[in-house]
Amino acid sequence: MDVHVLRVFTGRPDRAAGAAGGNPLGVVTDGPAVPDPAERQRLAAELGFSETVFVDDAERGVVDIRTPSGRLAFAGHPLVGVAWLLRQHGYAADVLRPPAGEVPSWTADGITWIRARASWATGRLLQQYAMPADVDALPSPPPGEGWLYAWSWQDEPAGRVRARGFPRRGDGITEDEATGTAALSLTAALERSLTISQGRASLIRTRYEGEDTASLGGGVASGGVRVVNA
Numbered sequence: 001m002d003v004h005v006l007r008v009f010t011g012r013p014d015r016a017a018g019a020a021g022g023n024p025l026g027v028v029t030d031g032p033a034v035p036d037p038a039e040r041q042r043l044a045a046e047l048g049f050s051e052t053v054f055v056d057d058a059e060r061g062v063v064d065i066r067t068p069s070g071r072l073a074f075a076g077h078p079l080v081g082v083a084w085l086l087r088q089h090g091y092a093a094d095v096l097r098p099p100a101g102e103v104p105s106w107t108a109d110g111i112t113w114i115r116a117r118a119s120w121a122t123g124r125l126l127q128q129y130a131m132p133a134d135v136d137a138l139p140s141p142p143p144g145e146g147w148l149y150a151w152s153w154q155d156e157p158a159g160r161v162r163a164r165g166f167p168r169r170g171d172g173i174t175e176d177e178a179t180g181t182a183a184l185s186l187t188a189a190l191e192r193s194l195t196i197s198q199g200r201a202s203l204i205r206t207r208y209e210g211e212d213t214a215s216l217g218g219g220v221a222s223g224g225v226r227v228v229n230a
Contacts, residue, residue, distance in 0.1 A: 001230040003028055003047065008081040009178035009202040009218035021201035022221060023178040025081040026052035029089070031064060034230050037071075043230060044068055050173045051078040058086055061096040061105075069171035074100035074120040076180015076216050084112040084220035111205065113217035114180075118188035121181045124149045124165075126189055132162035140175040141166040149182035154197065161186070161196045178202035180216045187214045 007022025026047045031054035034040050044052040044066035051072065054064040063082055065072040072078075079096050083105040086093035096103040096114065104115045129135050129152040138150055151163040163186070165176035176182075177199035187194055187206040196204040207215040 001028065001030070001033065001228055003052075003226045003228055004085055005049075005223035005226055006081045006085060007221045007223050008077040008084075009180070009198070009204045010221050011203045011219040021178075021199075021203065022219070023077050023176060023199070023202060024049050024223065025078055026226070027078075027082055027085050028052065028054045029058065029085070031056040039230065040064065040066055041071075043228065045171075046228065047226075048172060050167070050176050050179075051075055053078045053082045055082065055086070057097075058089070058091050061086070061091075061093055061103075063096060063098050065098055067167075067169075067171060068173065069169060072098075074098055074103075074116065074181065076114070076116070076121070076184055077178055077218075079103055079105070079114050079116075080112050080180060080216065080218055081220055083114060087112075088222075108217075110219065111217045112220055113215050115209070115213060115215045116184060117212050118184055118214050119212050121184040121188065123147050124182045124185045126151065126182070126186055128152065135162050135164055138164060138166075140164075141168050144168065147182070149179070149186065151186060151196075159192055159194045161194050163196050163198045165198065175199070178204055178218070180204065180218075184214050184216055187216075188212075 004027040010022035045068040056062040154160040165179040
């Protein structure tokens with residue numbers, strides 16, 4: 001079975017040209033070929049990405065999102081990535097349909113965007129630090145339990161943030177290179193649009209739209225195709 005490997009939220013500007021950015025994502029475009037939920041979970045664990053997406057209906061944008069340890073109703077970086085990939089394959093991808101609900105998607109100036117309810121972005125502890133250097137100095141992962149999103153202002157008037165994400169769920173993902181759901185949570189908490197430099201070389205853009213709604217965008221790049229046994 002072919003698994004497309006993408007890098008989502010590429011393009012951090014303070015890194016040298018050519019630096020690897022973006023959170024790896026696995027996408028199984030032929031989701032119906034793996035109908036058994038247990039087999040999907042096994043495959044997601046075997047791949048070891050923070051998330052793997054199974055596309056169940058490319059025309060309608062129906063997708064199933066898996067971490068190495070469970071299923072998600074909504075996740076930002078998988079939806080941005082799969083929207084980009086579906087367009088590469090000739091589909092409109094105007095609306096994606098994860099279990100949480102309908103998620104509009106579009107592209108502008110080379111950036112792939114989704115719009116979602118901020119209330120879908122749950123389960124992240126947002127912890128502010130005084131300086132970006134404090135965020136950079138954290139061990140991976142920091143002590144404690146639960147999903148931690150550590151952040152600091154780089155330039156508060158400009159809405160620029162430095163962040164790192166730590167799932168701390170015991171499934172082998174010690175640090176998430178770029179996580180859309182946490183970025184969405186932070187956008188809603190601060191009630192403003194943000195430009196977030198996360199991980200080693202990733203860049204996340206958000207737009208606060210009020211009334212439990214925010215948009216999330218970033219660059220996407222192909223990392224090739226991996227062949228696995230299903």
